[in-house]
Amino acid sequence: MHAFDILGDPVRRRILELLATGEHSSGDVVAVVQREFGITQSAVSQQLRILRDAGFASVRADGTRRIYAVEPGRLREVDDWLDRFRALWLPRLDALATEVARGKRKRRHQN
Amino acid sequence: MHAFDILGDPVRRRILELLATGEHSSGDVVAVVQREFGITQSAVSQQLRILRDAGFASVRADGTRRIYAVEPGRLREVDDWLDRFRALWLPRLDALATEVARGKRKRRHQN
DNA sequence: TACTAATATTAGCTACAGCTAATATTAGGT
DNA sequence: ACCTAATATTAGCTGTAGCTAATATTAGTA
Numbered sequence: 001m002h003a004f005d006i007l008g009d010p011v012r013r014r015i016l017e018l019l020a021t022g023e024h025s026s027g028d029v030v031a032v033v034q035r036e037f038g039i040t041q042s043a044v045s046q047q048l049r050i051l052r053d054a055g056f057a058s059v060r061a062d063g064t065r066r067i068y069a070v071e072p073g074r075l076r077e078v079d080d081w082l083d084r085f086r087a088l089w090l091p092r093l094d095a096l097a098t099e100v101a102r103g104k105r106k107r108r109h110q111n
Numbered sequence: 112m113h114a115f116d117i118l119g120d121p122v123r124r125r126i127l128e129l130l131a132t133g134e135h136s137s138g139d140v141v142a143v144v145q146r147e148f149g150i151t152q153s154a155v156s157q158q159l160r161i162l163r164d165a166g167f168a169s170v171r172a173d174g175t176r177r178i179y180a181v182e183p184g185r186l187r188e189v190d191d192w193l194d195r196f197r198a199l200w201l202p203r204l205d206a207l208a209t210e211v212a213r214g215k216r217k218r219r220h221q222n
Numbered sequence: 223t224a225c226t227a228a229t230a231t232t233a234g235c236t237a238c239a240g241c242t243a244a245t246a247t248t249a250g251g252t
Numbered sequence: 253a254c255c256t257a258a259t260a261t262t263a264g265c266t267g268t269a270g271c272t273a274a275t276a277t278t279a280g281t282a
Contacts, residue, residue, distance in 0.1 A: 013192075026259055042244090154272075156231080
């Protein structure tokens with residue numbers, strides 16, 4: 001599953017945006033998404049599963065609650081994919097930025 | 112239409128990857144996509160239209176040919192969206208990178 | 223002005239993504 | 253042991269994204 005296939009859904013994107021601000025329980029996520037999209041708990045739970053299965057989120061149990069967190073790996077894939085277009089809006093990547101970009105690329109191959 | 116809704120299709124992504132390497136005629140795009148995905152000229156043309164309409168690509172006429180090019184604006188939206196997650200894989204954005212990031216943000220509000 | 227090449231458009235079909243309703247699971251409290 | 257709260261799972265429905273086949277358009281060419 002390509003990262004973009006997962007991100008091509010507004011509910012899933014919203015969930016990730018929420019998780020970007022920190023960990024949240026399933027119930028929290030349901031509350032927010034339900035308010036904004038008007039869908040059922042079931043639907044949200046299904047989307048959380050898709051995010052888990054695709055490696056965009058991780059869960060840990062806290063009593064009867066499930067605490068979700070973003071898993072950054074798949075999002076970095078998106079960042080990497082964008083590399084081929086960056087030259088278009090950074091016409092001349094100056095020396096400073098080049099250094100930073102190089103460090104970034106290096107880090108990627110390590111992890 | 113959110114940028115990710117457009118990118119959530121492998122054919123459209125492939126077309127953009129191709130255009131990232133430079134301008135290409137509709138025919139060129141059709142040839143590549145047809146070879147890799149086995150779909151018709153019609154299908155490719157429809158996807159090109161979607162990319163145009165969504166602002167991901169621009170066209171210019173050259174005789175009977177249509178020359179396509181990437182339009183970077185919508186891809187920068189994706190880049191912007193990722194900002195909220197970058198802290199996850201750049202735990203401590205050092206001074207150098209911060210400067211670069213600041214310049215980037217500034218540029219965005221100008222354009 | 224007939225013909226061809228390149229591309230776009232349209233109508234109609236179909237698979238499937240994302241939903242609901244119902245039910246199952248699991249942990250904790252009394 | 254029973255009950256409730258939190259969450260997950262399943263079966264089944266439905267709208268629509270993306271396709272094909274056919275046709276239209278547009279520009280160049282003999």
